[in-house]
Amino acid sequence: METTEKIVESYCRYVKGWFTIPNIKCSGQYEIDLLALDSSSNTSIKRYHVECGVSISGAYSKLTGKEFSQERLKKRVERAGQRRTIGYFIQRKFGPKEVLSELEKYGFKRGNYTKVIVTWGWTAEAKEEADREDIILWDFRDILKKIAESCHGKKTYFTDDTLRTIQLFVRAG
Template sequence: METTEKIVEAYVRYVRHWATIPNVRCDGQQEIDLIAVDPTSGKHYHIETSVSVSQGFSKLTAKTFDPELRKQRVHQASMRRTLGFFVDHKFGTKAVKDKLAKYGFSESDNHKIIVTWGWTEDAKTAAKIAGIELWDFREIIRDIASEIRDARSYFTDDTLRTINLYVQATEGAARSIRTASNPQEFGRRAPARVIDNQKNSAPFWVYRNSVVRRARLHRAACTYCNDGAGMHRVGSRYNDEWRPFASERDAKAFLASTGYDDAKNCGVCMGPR
């Protein structure tokens, strides 16, 4: 099981609170990365993870998938980054469908998800038509960090513990730098950095991702918000939407209006819902 797959499973279990079964073997030497079931709704999810940070192959594309080109070493990487590869090879084979049926999946209850490092607009459109959800791996990391940032419990899961240690170490390093530059700040948690963006300035923001049906209410100063610029400070390049609100009440009203099961306050800047 690759590290990225472990992180995705940790996200699904800890953040989404779904039951999971990883690495399900099928006939014909095929394997399903992750099966998940939402105990609340009873919905079944088939999740495949393909993450690459290579500049040329990081994004999922809508280019035509050619099984013959996939056999050629020079084209293998590009073919595996096409939506068609997942439709034909990961979700569409008889071996995979037969195995999923044994776990209670059906034609009407088989929610397909691809976790990847970004995607092209064409791939997003094609995935929607094919009934496939796209999850951005970077968003998953951020959501895990947000959920466990203030947790004080001991994580026995190696993946969660590693991310938790990284978050705590990063926070500690930042506090050390602030303390060294201003000893009076010792023991006080400094506010998150805010990007100077007067055009979009507002005290509260709601991040909404219609693809994964997730929404979060943030304060403008939150490191995950940065006045609507997001953690990566690139506006809505990777995110569906950031909406500004003049009051917390209006922001919460919009949060509730999304109708998403996964809609809540940011665990870092707002506290629990």
């Protein structure tokens, strides 16, 4: 599990209070980054399929609405740019039948869950396409701030290494 994925899981679990299941392997070398369940409502459980695509590289930090191509994804020099398109997430992370089949094993069926992409900002075109596809975008920087705010002034000892590190960083500052 990548560090950014662990931070997002910590955010969902400790700040939002959701149940989480990280790193679910699917057939065909696909993987689901995170499933989350919000049981805070007395009437229903809200389900989330969360995928992380965080890059701080200047040219590739923002999620874009540029065209996604399976062929360009195979080319080493174009791979990073392709992974920063919303089309990549739609076609490779949310859409494959292998992913949808695995989601069904956990009670996630078309229409009963929310798709979320965590990224380091996005372009207006990416936001428009996300809205059309009913995908919510979360900015990773906001997640870090919300975790820091939730740790501020608390003396709770977190056994989660990621959250504990952020808590110590906040306390040191």
